[in-house]
Amino acid sequence: MSCFCSRWQWASPVSSCAGCQRYLVHRRRRRTGRSRASHRSILAHIIFAGTNIGGATLTRFFVLHVFVFPALIFAGVGLHVWLILRHGISEMPKASQPVVPKTYKDDYEERLKKAGVPFWPNAMWRDAVFSLIVVIGIVICAIAFGPPTLDMPPDPTTLNVNPAPDWYFLFYFAILSMLPASLETWVILGGPLVVILGLLALPLISNKGDRAPSRRPWAIAVLATSITAIIILTIYGARAPWSPNFAAQPIAQSVLLTDDPGIQQGAQVFFNKGCIYCHEINGNGGQRGPNLSQVGDRLTEDQLIIRINNGGHNMPAFAAESRMTSWRHWWRF
Numbered sequence: 001m002s003c004f005c006s007r008w009q010w011a012s013p014v015s016s017c018a019g020c021q022r023y024l025v026h027r028r029r030r031r032t033g034r035s036r037a038s039h040r041s042i043l044a045h046i047i048f049a050g051t052n053i054g055g056a057t058l059t060r061f062f063v064l065h066v067f068v069f070p071a072l073i074f075a076g077v078g079l080h081v082w083l084i085l086r087h088g089i090s091e092m093p094k095a096s097q098p099v100v101p102k103t104y105k106d107d108y109e110e111r112l113k114k115a116g117v118p119f120w121p122n123a124m125w126r127d128a129v130f131s132l133i134v135v136i137g138i139v140i141c142a143i144a145f146g147p148p149t150l151d152m153p154p155d156p157t158t159l160n161v162n163p164a165p166d167w168y169f170l171f172y173f174a175i176l177s178m179l180p181a182s183l184e185t186w187v188i189l190g191g192p193l194v195v196i197l198g199l200l201a202l203p204l205i206s207n208k209g210d211r212a213p214s215r216r217p218w219a220i221a222v223l224a225t226s227i228t229a230i231i232i233l234t235i236y237g238a239r240a241p242w243s244p245n246f247a248a249q250p251i252a253q254s255v256l257l258t259d260d261p262g263i264q265q266g267a268q269v270f271f272n273k274g275c276i277y278c279h280e281i282n283g284n285g286g287q288r289g290p291n292l293s294q295v296g297d298r299l300t301e302d303q304l305i306i307r308i309n310n311g312g313h314n315m316p317a318f319a320a321e322s323r324m325t326s327w328r329h330w331w332r333f
Contacts, residue, residue: 170237
């Protein structure tokens with residue numbers, strides 16, 4: 001069978017020439033690319049309620065958070081209660097009673113007959129009382145503390161900002177700060193999904209053996225390590241050393257330890273140009289960039305001037321606005 005590029009007739013890729021094979025591969029890639037682009041467009045339209053962000057997007061998110069997500073939560077609670085009524089609830093673990101999947105159901109039914117408590121009204125009454133206490137606590141907090149105060153209206157001219165999530169997401173904020181930029185999107189979207197799926201699959205994977213904490217040292221170690229890591233990452237995320245410190249003040253005279261006017265002028269240039277926001281000198285300034293307390297021992301004057309003029313990684317270039325004399329004062333500083 002002849003190839004279709006010469007006679008304009010279809011032929012299988014096996015019998016066609018190399019040019020036809022490349023053409024067929026190109027067509028498949030274009031078709032796949034259009035399909036993926038179409039899927040992304042549909043997903044964006046569903047999220048934005050249109051082709052771009054606008055008033056309809058706000059309404060869409062309002063409906064999701066007020067109706068859809070609460071409905072899913074109530075459905076999950078209903079499924080949870082149904083599973084409790086069907087399969088029972090886990091009792092307090094005992095070291096002398098390991099779980100054996102084949103006999104667990106019969107053992108549970110036997111313990112239920114001896115010391116079981118009816119779900120209605122005993123267990124339901126306890127849940128109702130605890131829920132009432134939580135609601136009363138929320139009402140008391142709302143009356144005592146009131147709603148949180150609103151910040152200033154958004155100002156697009158303000159550049160000295162350091163966006164950060166609420167405190168309970170600071171650990172995740174810190175994790176993302178330590179990742180390469182190419183992995184941030186994958187971790188933001190895939191990280192919580194992997195954790196949730198892992199927690200859902202854990203009872204199906206590990207469904208036998210001891211349940212008592214005294215007989216599960218590895219489980220206790222993993223839990224303690226996770227809690228410790230979350231606490232440390234939360235503190236690290238609150239400090240956010242990877243962000244510029246816009247609250248940094250000019251370097252004090254006590255740090256300069258000199259009355260040389262050239263060095264003092266260099267310290268003022270260091271502050272006026274915003275270098276102190278990212279670079280620390282003797283405990284003053286930000287930590288986003290390298291510590292410059294001993295930079296004079298590592299680089300020569302010419303190397304410093306070249307770096308200042310040309311900039312570097314995440315560092316702007318100052319060649320267009322800098323004066324060589326002022327930068328020499330900075331080098332002396």
